[in-house]
Amino acid sequence: MAYSDKVLDHYENPRNVGTLDKEDPNVGTGLVGAPACGDVMRLQLRITDDGVIEEAKFKTFGCGSAIASSSLVTEWVKGMSVDQAMSISNEDVARELALPPVKIHCSVLAEDAIKAAIEDFRKKREARKAGTAQVQNG
Amino acid sequence: MKLPIYMDNHATTPLDPRVLEAMRPYLEDDFGNAASRNHPFGWKAEAAVEKARKQVAALIGASNKEIVFTSGATESNNLAIKGALEFYRSKGDHVVTVTTEHKAVLDTCKRLERQRAERLEELRWMRLSELQPQPVTAENAAALAIKHDLDNDPVLRRWESMVTAGARVTYLPVKADGLVDLKELEAALTDKTVLVSVMLANNEIGVVQPIAEIGALCRARGVLLHVDAVQGAGRVLFDVEALKVDLASLSGHKLYGPKGVGALYVRRKPRVRIAPQVDGGGHERGMRSGTLNVAGIVGFGKAAELAAAEREAEAARLLKLRQRLRDKLFTALDHVAVNGSLEHRLAGNLNVSFAFVEGEALMMAIKDVAVSSGSACTSASLEPSYVLRALGVDEELAHSSIRFGLGRFNTEEEVDFVADLVIAKVRKLREMSPLYEMAREGIDLKNVQWTAH
Numbered sequence: 001m002a003y004s005d006k007v008l009d010h011y012e013n014p015r016n017v018g019t020l021d022k023e024d025p026n027v028g029t030g031l032v033g034a035p036a037c038g039d040v041m042r043l044q045l046r047i048t049d050d051g052v053i054e055e056a057k058f059k060t061f062g063c064g065s066a067i068a069s070s071s072l073v074t075e076w077v078k079g080m081s082v083d084q085a086m087s088i089s090n091e092d093v094a095r096e097l098a099l100p101p102v103k104i105h106c107s108v109l110a111e112d113a114i115k116a117a118i119e120d121f122r123k124k125r126e127a128r129k130a131g132t133a134q135v136q137n138g
Numbered sequence: 139m140k141l142p143i144y145m146d147n148h149a150t151t152p153l154d155p156r157v158l159e160a161m162r163p164y165l166e167d168d169f170g171n172a173a174s175r176n177h178p179f180g181w182k183a184e185a186a187v188e189k190a191r192k193q194v195a196a197l198i199g200a201s202n203k204e205i206v207f208t209s210g211a212t213e214s215n216n217l218a219i220k221g222a223l224e225f226y227r228s229k230g231d232h233v234v235t236v237t238t239e240h241k242a243v244l245d246t247c248k249r250l251e252r253q254r255a256e257r258l259e260e261l262r263w264m265r266l267s268e269l270q271p272q273p274v275t276a277e278n279a280a281a282l283a284i285k286h287d288l289d290n291d292p293v294l295r296r297w298e299s300m301v302t303a304g305a306r307v308t309y310l311p312v313k314a315d316g317l318v319d320l321k322e323l324e325a326a327l328t329d330k331t332v333l334v335s336v337m338l339a340n341n342e343i344g345v346v347q348p349i350a351e352i353g354a355l356c357r358a359r360g361v362l363l364h365v366d367a368v369q370g371a372g373r374v375l376f377d378v379e380a381l382k383v384d385l386a387s388l389s390g391h392k393l394y395g396p397k398g399v400g401a402l403y404v405r406r407k408p409r410v411r412i413a414p415q416v417d418g419g420g421h422e423r424g425m426r427s428g429t430l431n432v433a434g435i436v437g438f439g440k441a442a443e444l445a446a447a448e449r450e451a452e453a454a455r456l457l458k459l460r461q462r463l464r465d466k467l468f469t470a471l472d473h474v475a476v477n478g479s480l481e482h483r484l485a486g487n488l489n490v491s492f493a494f495v496e497g498e499a500l501m502m503a504i505k506d507v508a509v510s511s512g513s514a515c516t517s518a519s520l521e522p523s524y525v526l527r528a529l530g531v532d533e534e535l536a537h538s539s540i541r542f543g544l545g546r547f548n549t550e551e552e553v554d555f556v557a558d559l560v561i562a563k564v565r566k567l568r569e570m571s572p573l574y575e576m577a578r579e580g581i582d583l584k585n586v587q588w589t590a591h
């Protein structure tokens with residue numbers, strides 16, 4: 001099976017590989033997939049207090065298409081609002097990378113990773129608010 | 139050194155130039171049909187085929203009359219198993235094989251099981267029709283079977299005991315090293331067992347099965363032994379007399395010969411019979427009809443002759459290359475493991491799992507080198523290698539496996555290049571792998587709650 005040029009480009013020159021501090025309250029971490037299935041994607045987003053994604057990093061265990069999908073979404077989400085990022089669908093990723101049907105699950109994983117990272121960020125913020133509220137009440 | 143480097147010699151092997159030279163006349167002037175008995179074109183073709191038959195027979199210690207040419211080993215495996223089952227139907231209907239066999243054996247066995255299941259289903263419907271007047275349909279069959287207590291129906295039991303269509307199949311597991319447990323094999327044999335089918339060497343992990351012991355066991359129990367010898371013949375000593383093999387499948391293109399030609403060895407003393415699976419002009423002593431692929435057969439014969447003559451020296455050379463490759467990889471990288479027995483293994487095979495790196499991604503990273511992977515991403519099924527799973531290799535490590543298949547034309551320089559490239563790319567991919575990072579932080583990946591998809 002031949003890979004599309006875009007998959008090859010992202011695979012050979014992956015954008016934004018790396019790790020953000022997962023304890024940072026402004027960092028949301030999404031870890032999706034499973035080693036037994038052959039792909040695990042970790043996407044980390046640094047989100048400002050007013051909800052803009054200012055930094056995105058990934059690490060992926062998976063095939064070339066999985067690596068390319070995660071690399072692509074890190075480029076896309078940078079500068080987006082959280083709501084904009086939530087609206088990215090796997091179909092957008094699959095179309096952009098011209099993924100064949102057997103690789104669609106890679107794009108699904110990328111969408112799931114964005115949602116999981118934002119979810120993690122929101123939970124942290126909720127917890128922070130709850131913590132502050134408690135202090136005020138006490 | 140020329141790129142790309144071919145290191146996938148279990149998939150196929152390049153044509154040896156000496157083989158091409160031997161074939162050339164039969165693709166040009168000597169185009170005759172080996173079955174044409176009345177003119178020199180036919181005679182010449184027939185003589186060439188008979189010479190090749192001797193060459194192939196000599197490779198496995200057989201006589202020329204025991205070689206049936208086929209289109210390849212998939213056909214040979216089908217012919218051996220279906221043909222023997224059909225011929226010895228009055229003796230029994232049971233086959234014993236192994237979970238790590240090639241799909242040409244496993245899928246043949248599955249079809250035989252399905253044929254038996256279909257016949258049993260027919261009998262149930264026939265019995266139901268007999269027991270009650272209303273017509274039996276797909277909708278009411280299950281309810282009627284319960285109503286008439288079909289599972290305890292003595293008449294149906296008696297009918298079922300007479301079914302000879304298809305086969306019952308036992309799939310033996312393998313040990314962690316990939317080898318068959320002889321005790322389990324012995325325990326699986328019944329008085330209805332017609333055939334045992336075990337491969338000589340595995341196509342993924344190169345593990346060589348103890349055919350001599352299996353042959354002795356089968357002979358003592360009066361059971362036929364079929365050996366898929368595609369990967370092993372010409373690489374390890376394979377003598378059908380010494381090993382007591384009754385049927386053996388061979389392929390031309392795994393021996394530096396052409397594709398589209400193979401053979402089935404069928405023992406003559408004591409006589410082994412098979413029912414033909416392709417009907418027609420009665421070629422190959424009635425066992426396989428169809429005009430012979432003369433040029434292909436000539437090439438296969440030459441390839442067999444070369445393999446026999448060069449086997450020992452070549453095996454020693456390949457073993458050195460493999461050790462070199464393994465030493466380099468294992469010295470430079472941590473978290474690497476060989477899949478399958480290293481001791482009972484083809485010299486040219488190295489199947490390695492590089493933990494935390496996915497196989498297809500690694501193959502993409504070393505695109506100047508042709509190898510294979512047990513990763514699901516390289517198969518249409520999205521399941522990782524069934525062979526590695528049968529060994530008990532974790533799914534994650536099956537996804538991380540790479541099969542290096544060294545062959546006649548690989549050099550030490552190529553091995554060094556491949557080893558250095560693989561080491562560099564594994565390191566690069568591990569830097570991108572969340573699993574490697576987690577493992578280094580001391581997180582046990584087995585205790586992580588993954589989101590399976």
